[in-house]
Amino acid sequence: MKKLPICTYRISLYLVFYVLFSPWLTEMVLASTPTKDTVMLCHGTFQSSIMGVVTDTEGEPLMGVTVQVASSKRGAITDLDGSFRIQANTDDNLIFSALGYKTQTVPVSGRKQINIQLEEEVTQLDEVVLNAGYYTVSEKERTGNIATIKAKTMEKQPVGNPLAAIQGHLSGVNIVQTTGVPGGGYEIEVRGRNFINGVSDPLFIVDGVPFGSQSLVASRVSSEIIGGGISPLNAINPNDIESIEVLKDADATAIYGSRAANGVVLITTKKGRSGKTRFDAHLSTSLGRVSHFLNLMDTQQYLEIRREGIANDGLADLLENPALDFFWPDIKSWDNNRYTDWQQELIGGTAYRNNAQLSVSGGSGQTQFLVSGSYQKETTVFPGDAKYGKANIHSNIGHRSENGRFKVNFSTSYAHEDNKLPGADFTGKAYSLEPNAPAPYDGEGNLNWENNSWDNPYAALEEKFGAVSNTLISNALVSYKIRPNLELRSSMGFTNYRLDTHRAMPSSARNPSFGLTPQNYSNLTTNASQRNSWIVEPQLNWKNQWNKFSLDVLLGMTFQEETTQQTVVRGRGFPNNGLIHNLAAAETLEIISDVDGEYKYGAVFGRINLKLLDRYILNLTGRRDGSSRFGPGKQFGNFGAVGLAWIFSEEPIFGEESLLSFGKLRASYGTTGSDNIGDYRFLDTYSVSGDEYDGTTILEPTGIFNPQFGWESNRKLEAALELGFFNDRLLINTSWYRNRSSNQLVGIPLAATTGFSELTGNFDAVVENSGLEVDLRSVNVRSKGFQWATNFNLTVPKNKLVAFDGLESSTFSNRYIIGQPLTIVKLYHALGVDPETGIYRFEDYDGDGDISSSGDLEWIEDLAPKFYGGLGNSVSLGNLTLDVFFQFKKQKAYNTLRFAATPGFKGNVPVELFDRWREPGDNNPIQRASSGFTTVEDQGTYQQRSNAAVSDASFIRLRNVSLNYKVPTFDNGLDINVYLQGQNLWTLTDYTGPDPERPNNTRLPPLRQLTLGLQISF
Structure with missing residues (x-):
């Protein structure tokens, strides 16, 4: 038998070794298969195995760098330590390329080891790929407005909600935290409020699956403690997110049709990468405290004002009557020398948050995986043992066939949240409780009611609010390349969100003087709600390029269904408070609400992208939507857009x-719509009232049949200029936009005699949002040991009601004015305090000699921001990195006069009210004190609704600081990072209220947080 050349045996051994021991380097194995080149090796052509390491300019290994032989398709990918191995001819060239780095071509020149350093590519516009939902597009070639934030930025913020991670970072996106209570929600608006009625939330897409952001909490169960509701987005762990893109203009959003009237937020979670199996452990602990306390009166100031108010009302004699002491216990029976800082007692605690996360990832060139799990536990600043726990599991697996034609990706996220809070937010009591109020507990540790003379705030700890939620988000993306330029793919997703809340109110939480017992008062209200949604979106994508012209065509369909169930039950009359959590022990059960909704949605969509000479780009998108929320003949709507660059x-x-390294002009125009009005609104609908008549359950009418109303429409226009200077080390993007929302779906009030409160229909009303957005990014210094980069964004929004037929004769005449924003408030015009009478004065607009709401609420204030934005700097020196981000807003807001304008009432007030009128001739800003017990003229309620209760609430806030140190290690495969992070650390403002961004004295403001963390990767 003829012997094979010795080189053939070596090649066979080489293949067996890598197939058995390095399956994750499949691409390299395939590249090493005996092809024509390797056969030539056996016949004398000299070819060798080349090894090396790829690092950055600081010597750090780079994983995932593509190494390709210039004369063939043979390639390899650098491993975790930056190493690679590849077969090449001695006279060949190797091409090294990686996202964000300059591509280098290096001649082999007979070498067997090649170590190189890749320089960071400042000009990254071609390489930065943005997620546009149904397609991806480079930063350079996008025709639409897409704002993005990456994991690198989000990981530097100690937050538990994705919206908190982007707060202040993106132009045109205004986010406000509704409460500092763990598990609370956020309000988000993308380019302003578009519709008179309906929610302003954008469409949220998580890994291609629509995700409902609206809370399913029932107001009767938890409105007092959780504020704006429990945000379903809390279920998404910010550390699992790879990037968030916000689609704003018509070109970017029209492909989503009616679901994108308020913009689109795309959340992409992390995926596995090829290479050695990698473990990441992340541990952190946070401390949180209220950042600002109100300056309230002390005991002596408070009692002085109280006595003065009683005297001003002519009740001084009654104050001396012992039989009437129960009217003013704060003066007569409580210790007049006692002082308690109730802010410190009730909201002055320290909230602790501990977070642990472990993930494992890796895979071969064909199959990659990632699995991560995290657990978070958080307490509150309130007294008691309230706590919030959250557990997350996230997994992703991706696979492609050897020829790359078939691809599949499957991702799943599951979250379990358990929130245990007191029955009420202590914030309102902390701001208003008398400074000499009694001690909360007596000597034996029981609630102290001080002879039934006060409502003990600690009684709220007897009430219990609980919320348990389970969230599942799963998505599968399957694709197959029928031809090299023709791909068939389908996205399939399912979400399940279940929320169970309860609020227990035992009789022991009420003053004993009321005579309440478990039998006649104690009650438990439960809310069981669930939202299920599935979606299937088959798509066909065709691409082709001819010399200087390229064409990209996308066609797809959407099939979606969503069901919602909510049942609210109240049980009353328990044998004792120990059984209050058992509805079976209740004497009576009452169904407060029982909702069962179904929503079906279908669409056909498409995109055509044409590019000429890599500089002239036309993007056409369109969608035809069908919604079950409209009646026959109105169920379908057409939406589309055109984008030019x-x-x-x-x-x-x-x-x-x-000097100009990049310049682009782009513009877009198109329409999106909205069906966000709730289910069954075109039908006659009824609800169970919970009441009975002669033993029969009563149905109440809630909606009247109207099949004529149809889609709301939002027409969007945008023009933008994007510039890059100094090889793109300075990038400036400026956008002007104008959105006009028409055919507004509004509830038309009906006479009570009809039995219905309103008729849902389309109003001929137009709302306009326009504005200017500026984004700036710069690389100020870039050297081997020192880097400094800056990012800045600014938004100048404007909103106005352009038209509203019949506004003057409608019930909205007292709320809106044509030509003014939807965010205005109508107020009285305060003229100060009359120096002779000491009473607040106001402008009598209608001249009838009387101040009333019918004709004198004519002063207009707009409470929307005039402009807002953020400024961030990132500085790296060796292994130390410092990131500092400031958020700013120019705005007005209600001040403390909104909640208390007359001194002397029972209950503490800000010390500003101490500067009151005392005698004729005084020119003080606060009217004379009053006890509140008489009909003596008191204009304080008018002052609370006047322009005096609105003041400047502009601020500059140190939103986030992150100091990270990378610990030097001897093992290149081990990374250790220690960091210190701060959130809401400092605020510069003249505003005196609780928080300039959330001026509400009944809800806990956002907390100042400090986090210490450790991250280990190996």
């Missing part, structure tokens, strides 16, 4: 030496 920096006039 001219990359003028590619013109020959701009050479390589030009």
Whole structure:
């Protein structure tokens, strides 16, 4: 038998070794298969195995760098430590390329080891790929407005909700935290409020699956403690997110049709990467405290004002009557020398949050995986043992066939949240409780009611609020390349969100003087709600390129169904408070609400993208939607957009030496719509009232049949200029936009005699949002040991009601004015305090000699921001990195006069009210004190609704600081990072209220947080 050349045996052994021991380097194995080149090796052509390491300019290994032989398709990918191995001819060239780094071509020149350093590519516009939902597009070639934030930025913020991670970072996106209570929600608006009625939330897409952001909490169960509701987005762990993109203009959003009237937020979770199996452990602990306390009166100031108010009302004699002491216990029976800082007692605690996360990832060139799990436990600043726990599991697996034609990706996220809070928010009591109020507990540790003279705030700890939620989000993306330029794919997703809340109110939480017992008072209200949604979206994508012209065509369909169930039950009359959590022990059960909704949605959509000479781009998108929320003949709507871009920096006039490295003009126009009005609104609907008549359950009418109303429409126009200077080390993007929302779906009030409160229909009303957005990014310094980068964003929004037929004769006449924003409030015009009478004065607009709401609420204030934005700097020196981000807003808000304008009432007030009128001739800003017990003229309620209760609430806030140190290690495969992070650390403002961004004295403001963390990867 003829012997094979010795090189053939070596090649066989080489293949067996890598197939058995390095399956994750499949691409390299395939590249090493005996092809024509390797056969030539056996016949004398000299070829060798080349090894090496790829690092950055600081010597750090780079994983995932593509190494390709220039003369063939053979390639390899660097491992975790930056190493690679590849077969190449001695006279060949190797091409090294990686996202964010300059591509280098290196001649082999007979070498067997090649170590190189890749320089960071500042000009990254071609490489930065943005998620546009149904397709991806480079930063350079996008025709729409897509704002993005990456994991690198989000990981530097100690937050538990994805919206908190992008607060202040993106232009055109205004986010406000509704409460500092763990598990609370956030309000988000993308380019303002578009519709008179309905929610302003954008469409949220998580890994291709629509995700409902609206809370399913029932107001009767938890409105007092959780504020704006429990945010379903809390179920998404920010550390599991790879990027968040916000689609804003018509070009970016029209492909989502009616679901995108308020913008689109795309959340992409992390995926596995090829290479050695990698473990990441992340541990952190946070401390949180209220950042600002109100300056309230002390005991002596408070009692002085109280006695003065009683005297001013002519009740001084009654104050001396012992039989009437129960009217003013704060003066007569409580210790007049006692002082308690109730802010410190009730909201002055320290909230602790501990977080632990472990993930494992890796895979081969064909199959990659990632599995992560995390657990978070958080307490509150309130007294008691309230706590919030959250457990997350996230997994992702991706696979492609050897020829790359078949791909599948499957991701799943599951979260379990358990929130245990007191029955009420202590914040309102902390701001208003008398400074000399009694001690909360007596000597034996029981609630102290001080002879039934006060409502003990600690009684709220007897009430219990609990919320348990379970969230599942799963998505599968399957694709197959029928031809090299034709791909068939389908996205399939399912979400399940279940929320169970309860609020227990035992009789022991009420003053004993009321004579309440478990039998006649104690009650338990439960809310069991669930939202299920599935979606299937088959798509066909065709691409082709001819010399200087390319065409990209996408066609797809959407099939979606969502069901919602909610049942609210109240049990009353328990044998004792120990059985209050058992509804079976209740004497009576009452169904307060029983909702069962179904929503079906279907669509056909498409995109055509044409590109000429890599500089002239036309993008056409369209969608035809069908919704079950409209009646026959109105169920379908058509939406579309056109986007244009001219990359003028590619013109020959701009050479390589030009300071202008990038320049683009783009514009877009199109329409999106909205069906966000709730289910069954075109039908006659009824609800169970919970009451009975002669033993028969009563149905109450809630909606009247109207099949004529249809889609709301939002027409969007945008023009933008994008510039890059100094090889894109300075990037400036400026956008002007104008959105006009028409055919408004509004509830038309009906006479009570009809039995219905309103008729849902389309109003001929137009709301306009326009504005200017500026985004700036710069690399100020970039050297081997020192880097400094800056990012800045600014939004100047404007909102106005352009038209509203019949506004003057409608019930909205007292709320809106044509030509003014939807965010205005109508107020009295305060003229100060009359120096002779000591009473607040107001402008009598209608001249009838009387101040009333019918004709004198004519002063207009707009409470929407005039402008807002953020400024961030990132500085790296060796292994130390410092990131500092400031958020700013120019705005007005209600001040403390909104909640208390007359001194002397029972209950503490800000010390500003101590500067009151005392005698004729005084020119003080606060009217004379009053006890509140008489009909003596008191204009304080008018002052609370006047322009005096609105003041400047602009601020500059140190939103986030992150100091990270990378610990030097001897093992290149081990990374250790220690960091210190701060959130809401400092606020510069003239505003005197609780928080300038959330001026509400009954809800806990956002907390100042400090986090210490450790991250280990190996």
